Amino acid sequence: xxxxxxxxxxxxxxxxxxxxxxxxxxxxxxxxxxxxxxxxxxxxxxxxxxxxxxxxxxxxxxxxxxxxxxxxxxxxxxxxxxxxxxxxxxxxxxxxxxxxxxxxxxxxxxxxxxxxxxxxxxxxxxxxxxxxxxxxxxxxxxxxxxxxxxxxxxxxxxxxxxxxxxxxxxxxxxxxxxxxxxxxxxxxxxxxxxxxxxxxxxxxxxxxxxxxxxxxxxxxxxxxxxxxxxxxxxxxxxxxxxxxxxxxxxxxxxxxxxxxxxxxxxxxxxxxxxxxxxxxxxxxxxxxxxxxxxxxxxxxxxxxxxxxxxxxxxxxxxxxxxxxxxxxxxxxxxxxxxxxxxxxxxxxxxxxxxxxxxxxxxxxxxxxxxxxxxxxxxxxxxxxxxxxxxxxxxxxxxxxxxxxxxxxxxxxxxxxxxxxxxxxxxxxxxxxxxxxxxxxxxxxxxxxxxxxxxxxxxxxxxxxxxxxxxxxxxxxxxxxxx
Amino acid sequence: xxxxxxxxxxxxxxxxxxxxxxxxxxxxxxxxxxxxxxxxxxxxxxxxxxxxxxxxxxxxxxxxxxxxxxxxxxxxxxxxxxxxxxxxxxxxxxxxxxxxxxxxxxxxxxxxxxxxxxxxxxxxxxxxxxxxxxxxxxxxxxxxxxxxxxxxxxxxxxxxxxxxxxxxxxxxxxxxxxxxxxxxxxxxxxxxxxxxxxxxxxxxxxxxxxxxxxxxxxxxxxxxxxxxxxxxxxxxxxxxxxxxxxxxxxxxxxxxxxxxxxxxxxxxxxxxxxxxxxxxxxxxxxxxxxxxxxxxxxxxxxxxxxxxxxxxxxxxxxxxxxxxxxxxxxxxxxxxxxxxxxxxxxxxxx
Numbered sequence: 001x002x003x004x005x006x007x008x009x010x011x012x013x014x015x016x017x018x019x020x021x022x023x024x025x026x027x028x029x030x031x032x033x034x035x036x037x038x039x040x041x042x043x044x045x046x047x048x049x050x051x052x053x054x055x056x057x058x059x060x061x062x063x064x065x066x067x068x069x070x071x072x073x074x075x076x077x078x079x080x081x082x083x084x085x086x087x088x089x090x091x092x093x094x095x096x097x098x099x100x101x102x103x104x105x106x107x108x109x110x111x112x113x114x115x116x117x118x119x120x121x122x123x124x125x126x127x128x129x130x131x132x133x134x135x136x137x138x139x140x141x142x143x144x145x146x147x148x149x150x151x152x153x154x155x156x157x158x159x160x161x162x163x164x165x166x167x168x169x170x171x172x173x174x175x176x177x178x179x180x181x182x183x184x185x186x187x188x189x190x191x192x193x194x195x196x197x198x199x200x201x202x203x204x205x206x207x208x209x210x211x212x213x214x215x216x217x218x219x220x221x222x223x224x225x226x227x228x229x230x231x232x233x234x235x236x237x238x239x240x241x242x243x244x245x246x247x248x249x250x251x252x253x254x255x256x257x258x259x260x261x262x263x264x265x266x267x268x269x270x271x272x273x274x275x276x277x278x279x280x281x282x283x284x285x286x287x288x289x290x291x292x293x294x295x296x297x298x299x300x301x302x303x304x305x306x307x308x309x310x311x312x313x314x315x316x317x318x319x320x321x322x323x324x325x326x327x328x329x330x331x332x333x334x335x336x337x338x339x340x341x342x343x344x345x346x347x348x349x350x351x352x353x354x355x356x357x358x359x360x361x362x363x364x365x366x367x368x369x370x371x372x373x374x375x376x377x378x379x380x381x382x383x384x385x386x387x388x389x390x391x392x393x394x395x396x397x398x399x400x401x402x403x404x405x406x407x408x409x410x411x412x413x414x415x416x417x418x419x420x421x422x423x424x425x426x427x428x429x430x431x432x433x434x435x436x437x438x439x440x441x442x443x444x445x446x447x448x449x450x451x452x453x454x455x456x457x458x459x460x461x462x463x464x465x466x467x468x469x470x471x472x473x474x475x476x477x478x479x480x481x482x
Numbered sequence: 483x484x485x486x487x488x489x490x491x492x493x494x495x496x497x498x499x500x501x502x503x504x505x506x507x508x509x510x511x512x513x514x515x516x517x518x519x520x521x522x523x524x525x526x527x528x529x530x531x532x533x534x535x536x537x538x539x540x541x542x543x544x545x546x547x548x549x550x551x552x553x554x555x556x557x558x559x560x561x562x563x564x565x566x567x568x569x570x571x572x573x574x575x576x577x578x579x580x581x582x583x584x585x586x587x588x589x590x591x592x593x594x595x596x597x598x599x600x601x602x603x604x605x606x607x608x609x610x611x612x613x614x615x616x617x618x619x620x621x622x623x624x625x626x627x628x629x630x631x632x633x634x635x636x637x638x639x640x641x642x643x644x645x646x647x648x649x650x651x652x653x654x655x656x657x658x659x660x661x662x663x664x665x666x667x668x669x670x671x672x673x674x675x676x677x678x679x680x681x682x683x684x685x686x687x688x689x690x691x692x693x694x695x696x697x698x699x700x701x702x703x704x705x706x707x708x709x710x711x712x713x714x715x716x717x718x719x720x721x722x723x724x725x726x727x728x729x730x731x732x733x734x735x736x737x738x739x740x741x742x743x744x745x746x747x748x749x750x751x752x753x754x755x756x757x758x759x760x761x762x763x764x765x766x767x768x769x770x771x772x773x774x775x776x777x778x779x780x781x782x783x784x785x786x787x788x789x790x791x792x793x794x795x796x797x798x799x800x801x802x803x804x805x806x807x808x809x810x811x812x813x814x815x816x817x818x819x820x821x822x823x824x825x826x827x828x829x830x831x832x
Contacts, residue, residue, distance in 0.1 A: 028493075050605075057607035059614050060638050062574060063645065069672040069707075130799065130825035132792040201637060202669045204700075401493035404500035412504040415511055422514045431518040438511060 010391040023384055024398060030377040031405030037366065038413045041254035042420070048257040049424040054194050054315045061193045064200070065097055071199055072100040073192055073270065074173035078165035079105055079183040083112040087121045089183050092224035094149055098192040102151045104169045105183075109138070109159025118154055122146045129153070129172060135281025137167040162266070163282035163289040170273060170281055179270040180290075184321045186216060187268070189225060191316035195270050198311045205309045207297055208271045210264030211316035212248045214427075215241045219319065226319055229429045231436055236329060237322040239448050242440035246417040248314060249425075251370070256312035260363030262298075264310070266290030268318030275300065286346070288339020295347045298359045314425060330455050337459025338467065340371045345463075375456035381406070382450065407445045414441035531561065536568050539587055543576070548586035557591040565593060566600075570611060573618055581618045588615070601627065609634075610642040617646030629655060633662040640666065641673055648680035656681065660688045663705075664697045671700050675707035683714060690720050703735050710739030718745045725751045730760040737766045741773035749776055756782045761791035768794060772801025780805065784812050787820050799826040 013020050054061070064070050075093055079086055086105070093103045107115045118124060124144035138160035146152050157168050166180055177199060181187055195211045218232035232238045255261045264271075269290065276282075279296035282289045294310065301308040323329040344351075344367070351368070353360040385402060388394040418437055421427065428434050542549050557565060569584050576584065588594070601612035613631055616624040628650070631643035640662075647659055668674055678689060686709065693705040706724065709717045718740070725736040725748075737755060740748030752774060755767040768786055771779035779801070786798035799822040802809035816823040 053605075053607075056605075057610055057638065059570070059607070059610045059642065063641075063673070067673065067676045069676045071672065128825065128828040130796055130822060130829055132796070134792065200670050200672055203671060204669070395490065397490035397493040397497075400497040404497045408497075408500040408504050412500065412507055415504065415507045419507060419511045419514060422511070422518070431515050431522055434511070434515050434518060438508075438515075 006390045006392070009387065010393060013388070013391050013393050020388075020393075024388075026377070027381045027384065028401060028405065030373075030381070031402070033369070034374055035405060035409045035413075037369070038250065038409075041250050042413070042416055044257050045250050045253035046420055046424075048253050049314065049420065052313075053424055054197065054313065060197075061190060064193050064197075065099060065190075068099060070099045070193075071177055071196055071203075072102070072175040073098065073196060074102045074104055074169070074175040074178045074273075075187075075192075076166055076169035076173065076178050076180050077103065077105045077183050078108055078162050078169070078180075079110065079114055080108040080159070080162070080165070081110045081112045081114060082183040083110070083114045083117050086114050086183055087117050088224045089186070090118065090122065090152070092186045093181070094152065095189060095223065095225060096187060096192055097189045098196075100175075101192060102153065102173065102175055103149075104153045104155060104173055106155045106157065106165040106169045108157060108161070108165040115154075115156055119144060122152060122154075123148055124152075124154055131172045132277075133171060134277045135167040135170055136284075137164045137171065137281075140168060143172070161284060163284050163286075166289075167281040170276055173273060176273055177270055178273050178276070179268070180266065181318060182267045182320060185213075185267050186221075186224065186226060186319045188317045188319070191268075191318065192270075194316035195268075195313055198309070198313060199270070199272075202309065205307055206272075206311060207275045207301065207308050208261075208264055208269065208294065208310045210252065210261065210312045211268045211270075211318055212314050213244060213265050213267050213320050214317050215244060215322040216319035217322050217324065229427070231429075231433050232322070234324050236324055236326070238436070239440050239444050240322045240329075242414060242418070242437050242444050243448075245421055245437070246414050246441075249417045249421050250413070252312040253314055255363065255366075256310075258358070258362070259309065260358050260366065261310045261312055262294060262359070262363050262367045263291045264294055264312070265318075267320045268316075271297075283346075286339060286342040287335050288341075288343040291340055292343040292346065295343055295350065298356065298363075299347065299350060302356045302359065317427070330458075333452055333455040334459035334462060337371065337375070337456040338463045340367075341460060341463040344368060344372065371456070372460065375453040376460065378406075378450070378453040379457045382453075410445035410449060411442050414444060417441075528564075532564060532568065535561065535565055539568055539572055539584055542583045542587045543572075543580050545583065546579075548583060549590050550586075551590045551592070554587065554590050557593075562591075562593055562596045565591060566597065566611065566615060570614060573614070582620075585618050585620070594619075598627070601631075606636055606638055609636070609639045613639065613642040613646050617649040620650075625650060625652060625655075628652070629658055632659055633666070635667065637668050637670055640668055641670065641677060644674070644677045645680075648677050651681075653681065653684045656685055656688045660692050663692060663701045664695055666698065666701055668698075668704075669700045671704045671707065674701065674704035675711070678704055678708035679711040681708075683712060686712060686714055686717060690717060693724060694720065699729060699731060703731055706732070706735045706739055710735075710742045713743060715743060715745055718743060718747045722748065722751055725755065730758075730763050733758065733760070733763045734766045737763070737770045741770035744774060746774070749774060749778065752776060753779055753782065756786065761789070761794050764789065765791065765793040765797045768797035768801050772797075772804035775805060777805060777808065780808060780812065783809070784816075787816060787822055795822045796826075799823055802826075803830060 077089065077093065090103065090105060105118060124146050127143050127145045129143055138158040140155055140157045142156045144154040153172065155168050155172055170178060179192065191211060195209050198206045198209045215232060215237050217237035218230045219226045220228035220230055232241060266289065275297055276293065279293065279300050283292050286292050323332055350356045350360045351364050415438065418441055422434060428437060538554065565588065569588055572584050573581055597612045597615055600608040613628060616628055628643045628646045631639055632647060634640040634643060644659065647655065678685065689705045689709050693702050693709065695702065706721065721736050721739055724732055727733055733755060737752065740752065752767050752770045755763055756771065756779060758764050758767065764786065768783060771783060783798045783802050786794055789795050799813065802813050803826055813823040813827050817827060
């Protein structure tokens with residue numbers, strides 16, 4: 001196609017030069033702002049890891065394991081049509097290294113054989129249990145327990161969604177802490193010992209703690225636990241491995257140090273039960289229930305003017321399944337974006353509200369910048385860069401500055417996150433895997449991140465169009481396949 | 483053309499800086515990859531070496547006399563960390579003579595200066611490991627180091643030092659230890675209580691002093707918890723004074739201790755606290771009433787079945803069940819119009 005085609009466009013841009021110069025500045029400033037934030041996050045994350053790393057402190061974990069004074073935890077596992085891997089998932093939960101843990105599986109009206117498989121595999125029998133109807137959920141059809149595994153409880157209820165299932169679990173739990181884990185995920189055996197430490201260190205202030213999520217695809221499993229850590233063999237899970245590593249190693253650790261954690265992953269988080277009840281449990285009308293409950297907790301504590309802390313600890317790991325196809329990955333990312341917007345919109349009065357302290361003034365705006373404004377400005381940028389290029393007004397200086405902000409510094413941040421992980425946690429199994437992840441750190445910035453930004457903007461459009469529901473999330477069933 | 487020529491210099495600078503930053507990071511990561519490759523290359527040798535050192539420690543366990551320098555092969559300087567790791571692993575599982583044998587191997591290898599070095603210069607986890615090793619030594623110097631670190635500002639280092647002192651039964655130093663806790667910022671109540679109870683009965687007077695002192699609430703609560711676990715009935719009277727504390731957490735803890743100790747002296751205060759303003763205190767008082775088999779509490783427990791707080795109702799129903807025939811009869815009589823009575827009876831198959 002000849003560039004002459006776009007001559008009118010060139011004329012239009014040149015006639016409105018001040019406007020398009022403004023757009024060019026906007027592109028550069030937004031890119032610079034995001035990179036500036038990452039530049040601040042990295043040293044903060046490094047400092048936090050230096051000061052609070054549990055990575056080598058096996059002795060303290062051991063002392064907690066053999067102590068009978070460790071805080072009891074209920075592990076809540078909502079399950080909907082999880083017949084493929086539910087038995088193995090429960091098996092892995094029963095193998096957790098923790099002195100006082102109760103496993104509560106919530107069958108959320110599955111239409112497959114999830115319930116039957118659980119009853120048969122663990123010799124479950126119907127029981128009753130006194131419980132508090134403190135947070136709303138759909139009707140419970142039955143409770144089951146096992147003489148073999150006295151710490152296992154199965155709640156069979158009518159379908160009501162993930163948030164509804166967790167609420168039922170909260171009502172039936174009797175421990176001061178509860179931990180939400182997805183049914184397609186595996187908790188590392190010692191993860192609860194690590195994740196509970198902030199609660200033990202400061203029981204009056206800490207109300208929620210998040211752990212790290214890593215990709216299970218490709219790992220070697222034995223006895224329902226990750227036996228040998230390996231990188232995924234397929235491209236999409238591999239690039240997500242690097243993406244998760246960057247998100248958890250940098251942003252979450254830094255936010256935790258700044259006291260502005262606004263999200264604890266729905267796949268692995270631990271909360272104080274009494275606070276969760278006070279905020280009314282998980283909300284039903286959102287797909288971003290994990291983000292929303294945390295905002296509700298911030299709001300409650302700030303409204304009460306009560307000193308509190310929400311932390312993230314990088315050492316405890318929950319292994320989860322990553323989508324292997326673009327369509328499913330796209331659905332997941334659109335849903336995440338929609339969920340984030342639903343939660344932010346619901347709590348919009350907290351934004352720049354001094355009443356909510358650092359959360360309202362810094363945490364909320366930063367999350368908004370990263371999760372909403374960032375993708376929008378990125379997509380707008382791609383469009384304008386393409387237009388400027390076609391119109392022949394794009395200078396090499398401006399283009400290289402754009403590439404520096406969008407790609408080169410992206411690679412810099414990813415590589416630095418990987419470096420941080422290698423220096424402080426050393427969870428990447430082999431040197432060759434480090435090289436593979438280094439390649440991913442580069443490739444991730446050459447298309448994958450841009451695609452993600454498009455999905456997020458679509459998520460925004462879905463939010464505006466009031467789209468509901470979770471979409472398709474096909475399970476591969478790693479636990480059952482091994 | 484977009485943006486004036488005057489800005490092109492800054493745009494070029496941005497491009498150049500980003501390239502330089504990324505190149506530096508890539509070089510750093512490349513060095514880390516090389517280091518990792520080296521480690522992987524050395525791994526089989528390291529595993530073999532670890533096995534050899536472990537065998538030496540295990541051989542020492544089977545001997546009846548401590549080992550000396552002459553009995554052992556020389557230890558390379560770089561293997562000192564490995565030897566400490568193995569010793570710590572073994573010390574988790576052994577006590578008494580076996581622990582002495584393990585320490586004798588470390589002493590024979592003259593590892594003590596290394597342990598001291600990691601205690602002073604290492605990070606938190608290294609300090610914790612060093613103090614855990616010192617818990618098994620038997621000399622004045624290591625005891626002094628444990629005492630010094632019992633006042634550490636780092637909560638895990640402090641816990642490790644206190645644990646070490648408890649393991650060494652440092653009863654003579656209890657005043658100094660508890661003095662550290664008077665000014666401590668330690669908030670890990672549960673772990674602190676777990677360690678304090680290890681000092682046993684000789685610690686009771688000082689724990690009572692700590693519980694009634696001006697120390698932080700967390701330290702006082704830990705002292706009460708420890709006293710309850712030690713389990714002497716002599717503590718009841720001083721504890722009952724604390725039951726009137728204005729802090730709900732203290733009242734809860736004292737009630738829990740009274741229930742654990744099963745002392746009839748606690749009956750009056752339990753009955754009184756069943757009417758406490760704090761729901762958490764009422765719930766604990768209801769539990770304690772059940773543990774003490776306090777029949778005088780039957781009317782109060784029955785009333786608490788209608789308390790506004792679910793946990794209070796639940797604890798009251800549980801306690802009524804624990805009180806046996808009369809309590810169960812009350813639950814049966816309320817079965818039709820009290821949800822908790824119904825649920826508890828159903829849970830117990832009654």
